[in-house]
Amino acid sequence: MACIEVENLRHAYGSRQALAGVTFHISQRELFAFLGPNGSGKTTLFKMLSTLIPVTHGQARILGYNLVHESSAIRKHLGVVFQHPSLDEKLTVLENLRHHGHLYGLWGRSLRGRIQTVLDHLDLGDRAGDLVETLSGGLQRRAELAKAMLHQPKVLLLDEPSTGLDPGARRNFRASLARLRDNDGVTVVLTTHILDDAEGCDRVGILDAGQLVAVGTPDELKERVAADVVMIATDAPEQLRMKISQQFGYESILLDRSLRVECRQGHEFVRDVITAFPDEIQSARFGKPTLEDVFIKLTGHRFRGEEEQHQ
Amino acid sequence: MRRFLLPVMTIWWREIIRFRRQRSRWVSAIAQPLVFWILLGGGLNASFRPAGVPEGTDYIEYFYPGIVTLVLLFTAIFATISVVQDRREGFLQGVLVAPVSRWCVVLGQALGGTTLALLQGALFLCFVPVIGVPLSVVSVLSMIGVMMLLAFGLTNLGLMIAWRMESTQGFHAIMNLILIPIWLLSGAFFPVSGVPVLLEWAMKFNPLTYGVAALRRCLYLGNPTIAGEIPQLTLSLLVVSLFCAVTYFSAACMAYRRPNVA
Numbered sequence: 001m002a003c004i005e006v007e008n009l010r011h012a013y014g015s016r017q018a019l020a021g022v023t024f025h026i027s028q029r030e031l032f033a034f035l036g037p038n039g040s041g042k043t044t045l046f047k048m049l050s051t052l053i054p055v056t057h058g059q060a061r062i063l064g065y066n067l068v069h070e071s072s073a074i075r076k077h078l079g080v081v082f083q084h085p086s087l088d089e090k091l092t093v094l095e096n097l098r099h100h101g102h103l104y105g106l107w108g109r110s111l112r113g114r115i116q117t118v119l120d121h122l123d124l125g126d127r128a129g130d131l132v133e134t135l136s137g138g139l140q141r142r143a144e145l146a147k148a149m150l151h152q153p154k155v156l157l158l159d160e161p162s163t164g165l166d167p168g169a170r171r172n173f174r175a176s177l178a179r180l181r182d183n184d185g186v187t188v189v190l191t192t193h194i195l196d197d198a199e200g201c202d203r204v205g206i207l208d209a210g211q212l213v214a215v216g217t218p219d220e221l222k223e224r225v226a227a228d229v230v231m232i233a234t235d236a237p238e239q240l241r242m243k244i245s246q247q248f249g250y251e252s253i254l255l256d257r258s259l260r261v262e263c264r265q266g267h268e269f270v271r272d273v274i275t276a277f278p279d280e281i282q283s284a285r286f287g288k289p290t291l292e293d294v295f296i297k298l299t300g301h302r303f304r305g306e307e308e309q310h311q
Numbered sequence: 312m313r314r315f316l317l318p319v320m321t322i323w324w325r326e327i328i329r330f331r332r333q334r335s336r337w338v339s340a341i342a343q344p345l346v347f348w349i350l351l352g353g354g355l356n357a358s359f360r361p362a363g364v365p366e367g368t369d370y371i372e373y374f375y376p377g378i379v380t381l382v383l384l385f386t387a388i389f390a391t392i393s394v395v396q397d398r399r400e401g402f403l404q405g406v407l408v409a410p411v412s413r414w415c416v417v418l419g420q421a422l423g424g425t426t427l428a429l430l431q432g433a434l435f436l437c438f439v440p441v442i443g444v445p446l447s448v449v450s451v452l453s454m455i456g457v458m459m460l461l462a463f464g465l466t467n468l469g470l471m472i473a474w475r476m477e478s479t480q481g482f483h484a485i486m487n488l489i490l491i492p493i494w495l496l497s498g499a500f501f502p503v504s505g506v507p508v509l510l511e512w513a514m515k516f517n518p519l520t521y522g523v524a525a526l527r528r529c530l531y532l533g534n535p536t537i538a539g540e541i542p543q544l545t546l547s548l549l550v551v552s553l554f555c556a557v558t559y560f561s562a563a564c565m566a567y568r569r570p571n572v573a
Contacts, residue, residue: 050408051408072410075408075409075410078408080404080405082405084401086401086402087402088325088329088402089400090328091328091329095328098321099321099324100409102317102318102321103318103410103411105314105317105410107313107317
């Protein structure tokens, strides 16, 4: 059964179109990512789904409720994790959770029980009494997630949840989301510009310039790029790029000090290119296409989230 | 009922906890009016005798209810600045996606501000012996009651502005251009008698005039003639209550008109 159904959703800030008519369905117990560079409309979409921006054009239903005029009924079932922290730094983790529970009508013994459960699930038990401002970035994110899960929402919405996390904390956080889907049956919808985040999801929707250009499982999407990808590390990327173009006829893309070449028989190309320019190549790696390759293929331009990903 | 009271209570409680952990707010809210009172009151005491006030009332005594109002105003302003911060830091977003009506959110915030203002206003009552006015229990209780109403109205006035503001800098401009002049024209600093007609009208239409008058009336509950030519207590209380209702309603409307935050 569809948990979120969206038809032709549009939104504009003045004359700038942020969402240009998106349509998609997300099933229950699905881990779904909207992948797109900055400015692709994913935060606008997130805000509309989380009831912060009213729906003016198009149709959207969450758990059967109409987002246009039943937003207060929807709010009870939504857990929301914002891109910017929404915990009060001057309060302890426990105080934040208690405050949040009261907002959702929880109190007394049931609230205490729920707080204990989410703290245990997210390994925050021993930090419950600490002020939020004293926690590390990763712990703060986990506390955000604990807060969003406190009232047992059926749908969890997360806007750029991995921003500011180191790779280890990011992995932990992704594992927490998968556990919520598996153990609690929660539908998890996140927005991200980080390719790794999207890779681990059940399905991915690729957003660009306010349009949903493709939806599918990561594997389905990657099948759309019928080529291999070879990454070549070199000290002289510009010269090598020209030489490869002249000798093999492949156009390559420069990324930092690496060249990325898309070609049919990747394994043969790796052998040939190393043989041809043994002194200029430090390493050559052959791989199957990533979601970024899919993005380039579908939109015709580079994924601008790349810079943030490397930071 | 629980669905209404629980969110109101928790939002109120958070304001109190935050305040407890920010000591600088205590100091600025109490110390600033105290310095004003001592310097302005003490300085003007020798040369300025307010018009329309009975013999024997010196300026520092006249200024007292006004300075209590300033304490309430400052605390209310600080409390509402926290709304602007909450929005900037993202906390408010979490509240706005909760199944809680904006009426509750604004009421919780307003009661938080009111409590803090009231605490500090009540603390200022300790200075009454300095001006030599004999106080009865009824007088103290009625002053606290008026302070409560006034603080609620002023916090809501601040909230009305804060819900529209993007930055705290903007709030300071509003404070200097609107809130401080409202206070200056409330009979806190100088009485209405003898001022130019334009100012007189401004003062008569200023709801804070009635707040300061109510405080003054309660201060001199035992001897009403000393209060001077100011509005009667009943009228003052009526206007202040109306002010509370209008500002709360407007603040909640502002909160509904700003669905999109951050």
